[in-house]
Amino acid sequence: MKLSVLLGESRASLAEAGIDDAALDARVIVEHFSGTSRTDAIGRPDMAIDPRAVAATRDAIARRAAGEPVHRILGFREFYGLKLFLSAETLEPRPDTETLVDAVLPWLRRRVAAGGACRLLDLGTGTGAIALALLAEVPQATAVGVDLSADALATAGRNALENGLSERFSAIRSNWFEAVSGRFDAIVSNPPYIESREIATLQREVREFDPARALDGGPDGLDAYRTIAAQAAAHLEPDGLVAVEIGHAQKRDVTHLFERSGFRLVEARSDLAGRDRVLVFGRN
Numbered sequence: 001m002k003l004s005v006l007l008g009e010s011r012a013s014l015a016e017a018g019i020d021d022a023a024l025d026a027r028v029i030v031e032h033f034s035g036t037s038r039t040d041a042i043g044r045p046d047m048a049i050d051p052r053a054v055a056a057t058r059d060a061i062a063r064r065a066a067g068e069p070v071h072r073i074l075g076f077r078e079f080y081g082l083k084l085f086l087s088a089e090t091l092e093p094r095p096d097t098e099t100l101v102d103a104v105l106p107w108l109r110r111r112v113a114a115g116g117a118c119r120l121l122d123l124g125t126g127t128g129a130i131a132l133a134l135l136a137e138v139p140q141a142t143a144v145g146v147d148l149s150a151d152a153l154a155t156a157g158r159n160a161l162e163n164g165l166s167e168r169f170s171a172i173r174s175n176w177f178e179a180v181s182g183r184f185d186a187i188v189s190n191p192p193y194i195e196s197r198e199i200a201t202l203q204r205e206v207r208e209f210d211p212a213r214a215l216d217g218g219p220d221g222l223d224a225y226r227t228i229a230a231q232a233a234a235h236l237e238p239d240g241l242v243a244v245e246i247g248h249a250q251k252r253d254v255t256h257l258f259e260r261s262g263f264r265l266v267e268a269r270s271d272l273a274g275r276d277r278v279l280v281f282g283r284n
């Protein structure tokens, strides 16, 4: 089959299924499963795609038409310039979470410049996105990634290896701090923060394909922050910091939780859409 024909039928299938970005998604899927590039689509539209690649592309297009997100189908996603593999129990890392990396990075660089090393703890590491992005940017840092999911920890370990960061990254299975020992210079976390009753109202791509454990923050969405705020000081160097991603309406509540545990808000950052997204706390 010709590349242009495969692209055309893929676009048509996704448009017919009501997929918003049908043309873009079709292009990404066709390129991946046929091993072609955008340049091929423009310069060599008549190139022949072998039948196995056509079959693999059609399977992938059928999955997308049924609602599965593109990056789940591809099996990986880019985050802060790293290629991160996904698995059943990992959240697909979001561009908004790069805001958390941006917020911590200057502090980390200063810390390393002053002290030569830096230990990070990433609570609810998932694919390892936050920890690995920070390690890639700061070669003197080391990180421990914690998750309750063994599947997520295996994927984070694979991502560390694939990105050449495994010597500085270790993974621990733990319910937040339970199995964590020692003190860290920085504690980072993008915990589950959606109110339980809201899960059913989320977009199908999120509701059906991101793991519930990565989303559900309990009745008011704040369960994880309560635990992290209450226990962070015992695992933090005296002049260390805690940086958390939050839901856009949680700034006040999360700030209060940390203030009650002896922290002060040192920075708040907004995401790409201008909504509150990241809070950074230091100890009083």
Ligand SMILES: C[S@@+](CC[C@H](N)C(=O)[O-])C[C@H]1O[C@@H](n2cnc3c(N)ncnc32)[C@H](O)[C@@H]1O
Pocket (backbone or CB within 6 Å): 089, 090, 091, 092, 093, 094, 097, 123, 124, 125, 126, 127, 128, 129, 130, 146, 147, 148, 149, 152, 174, 175, 176, 189, 190, 191, 192, 193, 213, 214, 215
């Ligand atoms: C919103 S996801 C964030 C994943 C990743 N850090 C990111 O930003 O893409 C939250 C993560 O917390 C983990 N998690 C949920 N409850 C946990 C708990 N009690 N202890 C440790 N990790 C937990 C989930 O398995 C999930 O990987």
